[in-house]
Amino acid sequence: RPPAVLAGTEITALLESADGTVWVGASSGLHRLAPAAATVERISGFTADPIHSLFEDAKGRVWAPAAAGTIVVVSATGLHVLDRRHGLPQHALYRVIEDASGNYWLSSGRGIFELKRGPLEAVLAGARQSLEVVLHGQDDGMRTIECHGLSQPSGGRDRDGGLWFPTARGFIRIRPQPARARPAPRVVIEEHPGAVLPPGTRNVELRFTALRLSTPGKVRFRYRMTGYDPDWVDAGAERTARYNQLPAGPHRFEVQARDPEGEWSPAAAVTLDQQPRFSETWWFAALLGAGLVGAAAGVHRWRLHAIRGRYAAVVEERNRIGREWHDTLVAGFSAISLQIEAALASIAHRPDRASDILDMTRRMVHHYRAEARRVIWDLRDDRPEGETLPMAVENALRRVIENQGIEGAVSSEGAPVELPADLQHNVLRICQEAMSNSARHGNPSRIDVRLVFAPGELKAVVSDNGCGFRADRSSAVAAGHFGLTVMQERARRHGGSLRIESQSGRGTTVETVIPLHGGRE
Template sequence: MGGRLPGNLIRVIAQDRKGNLWVGTNDGLGRYQNGKFTVFTTRDGLAHNAVYSIYEDAQAALWFGTQRGLSRYREGKFTAYSSHDGLFQNVIFQILEDDRQNLWMSSNRGIFSLAKQAVEDFDLGRIRTLPCVAYGLAEGMKSTQCEGGTQPAGCRSRDGRLWFPTVNGLVVIDPKAITRNLRPPPVLIEQIYTGNQSFDPLLPAKLPPSAHELRFHYTALSLAAPEKVRFQYKLEGLDDKWVEAETRRTAVYNQLPPGNYKFRVRASNNNDVWNEAGATFAFSLAPHFYQTTWFYCFGAAAVFVAAWGFHRRRMKLAHDKFTLVLAERSRIARELHDTLAQGFAGIGFQLEAVAAKLTEAPAQAQQHLKVALQMVRHSLAEARRSVMNLRSASLDNGDLGNALVETARQMMADKPLDVRLKIHAPARPLPPHIENNLLRIGQEAITNSLKYARAEKICIELDYQEQGVAMRIQDDGQGFDLPQLTAANGAHFGLLGMHERARQMGARFDVRSQPGRGTEVLVEVPVGPNHSHTDYDQA
């Protein structure tokens, strides 16, 4: 039979009214029914596997005392109760019942009673804790350590008295002679401290932000058994449940957040009668400046401003980068237009001359073809230099005026073209970027005169004034109506490029033209007399 029991160390044996045999062991509870054992453990709802005592009441409910609480078996279901539910002690050696339907249990801390109706009320949620009444040295016991290693560990005599063995003799209790103390103990908050500062418990208080530790000292008056007065406290605003203080009469709170609080304490007497009203102390804890609403708003605003500033800075950097890229693209577009487009126009003029003289004058056609080839090489070289933002090679071999005249001569081929250069005042070196931009503007004006205006005369004037330089290019071509010029026209893109170059130099740019009356391009650049090539490089 041993192999079918939950364990071989037998603690208690009892038979219920139905004839079932119940065996308590250190490893679980066994029920012998119809010739076989059924084992029950904590997995079935038992409070603990070590079962010390078994009792069946008049309602056929079975009560089991275990090493970790009380268990009830009713209608095929176990219910467990422990000190967490208000049970006086978890280790239960013996269970007896008096005529008032109170259960009496012995333990290693004394003897205590519990009304079965209180257990029912607890199960139904009518009460929050089990109201146990404990008996010990104050009630006459010579020792609170009861015996439970052997059975029975207590019995009820015919006169209704209860007998329990202890390590220091036999204890007898007459439940009929015991009267309950139904007077709840008055509760008083004696002192409240924070650091070295104390507060009146009868008046609401406003605590400073430096109150890091709060100590509440309280007490309750019960002359019957003062050592059995139990306390519970709660700090409303922080605690959700009552804190079991047992017999401790001090509560300590540290590092409370700012806010409004109410400290509540209640107490019970030796018969577990509670003073529910208890005592209270209301107070408020002021916040540090960094815990105030305005500081949080200021911090949020500072974070928002910082984030917005960071976003703006990123957007500005992106905008500046995009502006630089766009400016560089525009510059390359202008340079390509002012080099390749002008070069292609000149090459076109030369090839037209080749086509015209290929049959009649092959030698002249070959000469024009050589010039066109030279212009191809020159245009490619100029395009590379322009993309790299280098000075035009035309300016390396001469001054601005001669470079403009050479441009016109390369493009005229065999066309009857009168090119005149007028220089007012002695020519002087100009800053490279100004000289290069004037050359590109002049080349664009000359190309437009030959390509679109079909001019026969071009006059180039350079006026080196004291505070600047002026360039004027006039032709006798067919002219145009400037307001009606469309964006799709290449000449219009050339005009935009000339405007942009003039803006970069801070120059005044003006174009005058009428149909049938030629075109005049005027650029006036403010340049001091002391600005030279060397000065610009140093700048």
């Protein structure tokens, strides 16, 4: 009765190796029975394909060809599985025979394959990936390539070293012969896409062949493309090379051929020049580099512009605060000083008037203290809600001339328009400074302000009938008085102009003209 591990399987081959181990080939794979063991064990580590035959070579290795085109080789160092990854054909293998030279011969349904000893030993030692396989078929005198492997033994070696294999048309006998040196086949490149490849060429195919009329199927090829392939590509019997996305530039394609036992032939070569795409040209790289440099310069200029803008904003804010302090506090202190001088002049002979003046001075101190707070906290828009420019100028004139014995009036011509807060603020400060200068320096008896709302412009005219003063900006600055300079800066800020007319004994006129756009600045 068969062991349980072999129950239900078909025994296809038996072999007793030199060490006394019994090897069993079956439809379920390879099994063995050691001399001292009482059970049969299945050899694992590979697919359980049906085993066709068993063979022990001169080195004591057991060979088991299988139905799936694989060969299991069991040696003292372990188990090896040879298949199509190593260059074997993907056909059922029937029988393995070793010849006197140490080469191995395999029968199959597609002919007889010869494995050269040197490459085989290198593959088994792990030093090489592919076998050197030579196909023997009808070109070598076989009447058919279909061998049989259903009967055992399906091949053998006679006393003279001849190898016998059964085929569909009878037995064949092979007499292994030492390799005869003969010239390498001449290789020819039959087809290629041309010397120049247009930009964007994706697929390149080259066809080649070798002149060997007696055994054309045994010729082996290898090729390489310089600048693309790091080493020779083993093509086997394939006579076509295909490439995808060759890099731009010149390339040299080389191909060699040889017989299974021979040396490589001199290389046949062709030069291919892959034209670059637009993005692969040197001037594209130059343009890209220039663009990056330009972008970096643009970013730098933008950052520099932003820094300058922030600096200009800081300077403008500083100047604005300086103008506000001058117009608010300096003008206020001047008005308060005039009130105190008037009180001192009246205290001796008119105490009641001096008391009224001091009361007004106290109210002015409160007012300018509030003005100072606005300068510090909210100078952007300090006009009371609903207050128009004529109203604001009239209130400012009243504070300047009150208790000074000066008469004054504000007149408005044209239809008043709503002005931006910043524009109204600066026009008010110009008028305030002009009125304060008149009261402090001109000794007038009357100050008049005329506001003219004309199409496209606003005109503010402050005039007095005082003694006049020198309207020389440079001299005013040199003397430490910045009022006239600040007034001109305020006008220019809105694209306007400021003109001063003053003659000794004939009064002073300050005229400011500001352009308007659609009723607004």
